[in-house]
Amino acid sequence: MADQQYRADGLTRRTVLAGGAALGLTGAAQAQSAALDLEAARREGQVVVYNNWQPNGIEPLLQRFREAVPGIRTEQIRLGSNPLIERFQTEFVAGRNLCDVLVTFPDERIDEGLKQGWMAKWTPPEFSNFPAEYNNSDMLFTIQHARECIIWNKTQVRPADAPKEWADLLDPKWKGRVGMNPPWRSVSIQQICAFWEDIGIKDAPERLKANEVRFFEGSGGIIQAVVRGDVRVAELTDLPLNPLLEDGAPIGFIYPKSGTTLSANKAFVAAKAPHPNAGKVFLNWLMTAEGQVHLQTYCGLSVTRKGAPPLSKLPATAQLSNVVDGEAILTPARQAVIVDKWRSVFGIR
Template sequence: MAENGISGGKPTRRAVIAGAAALAAAGPVRAQQAKLDLDAAKKEGKVVIYNNWQPNGIEPLLQRFREANPGIQTEQIRLGSNPLIERFQTEFSAGRNLCDVLVTFPDERIGEGMKKGWMAKWTPPEIANFAPEYNEEDMLFTIQHARECIIWNKAQVRPADAPKEWADLFDPKWKGRVGMNPPWRSVSIQQICAFWEDIGIKDAADKLKANEVRFFEGSGGIIQAVVRGDVRVAELTDLPLNPLLDDGAPIGFVYPKSGTTLSANKAFVAAKAPNPNAAKVFLNWLMTEQGQVHLQTYCGLSVTRKGAPPLSKLPATAELSNVVDGEKILTPERQTAIVDKWRSTFGIR
């Protein structure tokens, strides 16, 4: 379900590590060198962010931005990756430009949008602190990574029964007690479905239907279902996992030794942003040391800035076995085939 709202109020999570660095005054020398205009940003007065961050973490994150940038208010619209991209695409085509900054897990439409003029071309001052591969043509910037994993309710699943591999999701002992995000909703789930095929797991849709899989909307819904005991095990994009583990949730987890997929959470300033200066201030703040710490703390994903601290409860990507960039294995043709197969199997039009 869409979660639309104007941000305001106090952070709801407990106090966390404070960020240290202020905005950098200068960045790398490039033709499109950005000069952040704070006065113009404050005159615009707000920034509208389309995002797919963990719901509970959005307001605390935006509160930190407002504290660091008084005079710039925030509005946000949260949707899953697919409907979020579809919404921006539809608005852009209609000339109805409402979004200033978009943050999402991309599919091929983001690449097409880059060619169609969706994105402002500029160089954030903070980009010098990121590896070159996280900057695509001075338009699209990778700020976080998510990984796919298996989780379970530790109060209901004995250690000896805890899943270890992807194939364990299809074990009949979990019939009616296994959950996941529907593949037609999320690019990251489409990517793990492609990975399952690559490691020899065939007919996953049919097998999970036979196992009476239960679908939930978004990672937050999945992990809450596991905590409540609605399901006992689940496939999860790990964005809500670290914050709940920090809060003591009784959740076990594993990144299977056979491997997993990595999804890049990317951001851009809209070329026709209503508040372009505030948009650049916001996205550049997300890339500062302070912004990256807050992104990681409140939104639960590992960040991409050089030297950023690790997540408190989850292993670094470098420590995982056979991590595959999901974007590289999910071609448009394969994406269509996967979505069509899962929709057909579960009778979804």
């Protein structure tokens, strides 16, 4: 059993004895293992993780980490991307540093935080197994992707009536029966709103208001509303979709042929982390082959490690049509315009 416990470099004793070359590790990657100090992490005794993962998957994921790395307790704060970043920013400015690792969908505040000293500069030993573009300045690492899709309740929507394209959400036949996240709440929704504009849907706020769209707080709330039948169709960030499909939920889904946006879930170790060694051990574990499988299984998003298995019920990103990086089309100026427009149309101050 001890042979299977996690080592500071993300490997088990057995795989080390099998030889690093067989695992495709370079000499540089093996040398980076010195960046982790497992004994120091255990002396610190805990890691505090700020995240926006699927709520019911967080504790099983953390339990897997505790099993792999005995001696490090876990605490976590789960919020939507916007309040999560705001909380970290406020604490950093106040000198009240409580977070060790932050995982979220970023906005421009994360880019500014990278310049302002929010993040520890280091390279996780496991990063040799990831595409180089998923490392931003040896501080910010892309570990998962979310995609936008349309879902519907299969017991209430006939196959012939199921939506095929984004514009179908605006069809009056769904009046009072269409749901989504409010765009002022989530960066990923702001990105799909920008994409809608780019493919010619210029009046989505007005038409969805006329269609009596129902807003829900978070992807979990949306998909549960569809399962209950509170709404029949919805726009969804596919964070909770795969686990519910595995459970047999009567959900139909489509990634429209016109395209969709991709949101990068990124992680960093805080520069002023109260438990910096434990934070590094935890983030590196998330990037191991084992950690990526658990991250995908419990948190429902496609992972970014090379050679990782696909989600069980959803297509790989490479199989989708016209996938656009949401960050590339949502500049800060455009984000402000989109949020202001949607707030104005729906009377939100």
